[in-house]
Amino acid sequence: MKLFLGFFLIPVVTSCSDLSLPLDCSDIYNQDTSRPSGVYTIYPIGTTSAVQVYCDMESLEGKWTVFQRRMDGSVNFYRPWNQYKLGFGNAAGEYWLGLENVFHLTQRKKSELLIDMEDFEGNKSYVRYTSFCVGPESDGYRLHLTGITNGGAGDSLSHISGQKFSTFDKDQDTWEKNCAQTFIAGFWFSDCHSANPNGVYRWGADNSLYAIGVEWTSWKGRGYSLKAISMKIRPVQ
Ligand SMILES: *[C@@H]1O[C@H](CO)[C@@H](O)[C@H](O)[C@H]1NC(C)=O
Ligand SMILES: [Ca+2]
Numbered sequence: 001m002k003l004f005l006g007f008f009l010i011p012v013v014t015s016c017s018d019l020s021l022p023l024d025c026s027d028i029y030n031q032d033t034s035r036p037s038g039v040y041t042i043y044p045i046g047t048t049s050a051v052q053v054y055c056d057m058e059s060l061e062g063k064w065t066v067f068q069r070r071m072d073g074s075v076n077f078y079r080p081w082n083q084y085k086l087g088f089g090n091a092a093g094e095y096w097l098g099l100e101n102v103f104h105l106t107q108r109k110k111s112e113l114l115i116d117m118e119d120f121e122g123n124k125s126y127v128r129y130t131s132f133c134v135g136p137e138s139d140g141y142r143l144h145l146t147g148i149t150n151g152g153a154g155d156s157l158s159h160i161s162g163q164k165f166s167t168f169d170k171d172q173d174t175w176e177k178n179c180a181q182t183f184i185a186g187f188w189f190s191d192c193h194s195a196n197p198n199g200v201y202r203w204g205a206d207n208s209l210y211a212i213g214v215e216w217t218s219w220k221g222r223g224y225s226l227k228a229i230s231m232k233i234r235p236v237q
Contacts, residue, residue: 002054005108006086006206009233015145015216016049017181018101020159021042021043021047022040022042022043023042023043023044023105023108023109023169024042024044024057024065024105024109024144024233024234025040025042025053025057025063025064025065025066025099025234026038026063026109026233026234026235027057028040028042028055029044029057029062029150030082031188032178032191034059035055035057036057036114037054037056037057037058037062037236038054038055038057039052039053039054039055039057039091039092039108039138040052040053040055042065042101042102042233044104044105044108044220045100045101047103047200047236048104049101049104051087051097051098051101052091052134053064053065053067053097054069054091054092054230056230056232059114059116059126060114060128062164062169063235064114064134064232064233064234065105065232065233065234066229066230066231066232067094067095067096067097067098067102068095068096068097068198068229068230068231068232069089069094069095069107069229069230069231069234070197070198070201070214070226070228070229070230071093071094071227071228072094072201072214073094073095074200075088075090075094075095075097075211076095077094077185077186077198077200077201077205078168078184078185078186078200079096079167079186080168080169080224081166081167081169081170081186082168082209082231083096084096084098084099084165084167084186085098085099085100085119085137085141086098086100091154092114093166094142096198097154099141099165100137101133101136101176102134102141102233103136103137103141105231105233105234106132106133106134106233108189109235109236110131110133110236111132111234111235112128112129112131112132112233112234112235112236113128113129113132113145113231114126114127114128114195114231114232114233114234115127115128115153115157115216115229115230115231115232115234116127116151116153116229116230116232117153117216117219117226117228117229117230118131118226118227118229119194119204119224119226120204120227121163125151125152125153125219126151126153127148127149127150127151127153127154127155127156127157128148128149128151129146129147129148129149129157129158130146130147130148130236131144131146131147131150131236132144132145132233134165136152139164140163140164140172141165142164142165142190143160143162143163143164143165144161144162145158145160146155146158146161149183152219153156153216153217153218153219154218154219155197155218156193156194156216156217156218156219157195159194160188160189160190160194161233162186163189163190164188165186165187165188165223166179166180166186166189167180167186168180168181168186173187173191173192174189174190174191175182175190175191175192176204176218178191179191181189182212183211183212184199184200184212185197185198185199185212186198192211193215194217194218195215195217195218196211196212196213196214196215197213197216197229197231198214199211199212199213199223199225200212200213200225201213201214202214202225203225203227204224204225204227205216205223205224205225206225207222207223210222210223210233211223213225213226214226214229216229221237
């Protein structure tokens with residue numbers, strides 16, 4: 001009996017210590033390369049940090065961990081600092097993964113960034129940056145971004161590299177006023193933006209209020225609010 005107990009205990013202990021939880025969507029893919037795009041659970045900060053995320057397994061060879069997604073206007077993105085820090089929304093639809101998660105993901109693995117977008121007539125474009133990382137909260141979740149591959153969307157983001165993140169209740173932009181309040185979003189702003197992915201969902205062209213929409217100006221100019229945009233990262237091979 002003692003012999004059997006010992007025999008059965010060993011595999012249990014081994015499987016606990018071997019338990020490898022996926023950090024991101026590239027781990028999910030590497031566990032099983034046939035997995036489709038969809039919602040999965042990842043652990044960006046360790047065993048107690050389970051969070052649902054949408055994995056894009058198709059675009060440019062897949063393995064992308066989506067940290068921002070707009071697609072139908074169902075989620076309000078005008079939110080305070082604490083919610084941008086911890087995340088909000090629904091991984092099957094519109095959501096923000098949370099700056100603390102993105103900080104940990106980009107600290108643990110060198111990452112690239114893909115942003116793809118779509119207008120209301122089905123035109124699509126993207127832009128890709130070869131290096132993307134977000135610093136710690138103690139430094140305002142500062143953005144670092146380099147290297148661009150233009151997939152038609154153009155570069156509306158490089159100029160905010162080096163900026164801290166801002167929300168309506170935490171102004172860390174370089175403008176005398178509050179970019180997050182003025183342009184109804186939380187984002188990395190300077191004075192203020194050429195792109196406003198977390199802006200107000202406005203269903204297309206609308207110039208009635210200046211630059212508050214889900215804009216990507218190097219593709220659509222000012223006053224066009226996109227149908228869909230998503231920001232996603234994956235480890236650099
Ligand atoms: C979609 O692309 C076509 C062809 O380039 C262009 O004529 C049209 O204006 C675009 N649609 C929008 C909403 O920008
Ligand atoms: Ca300011």
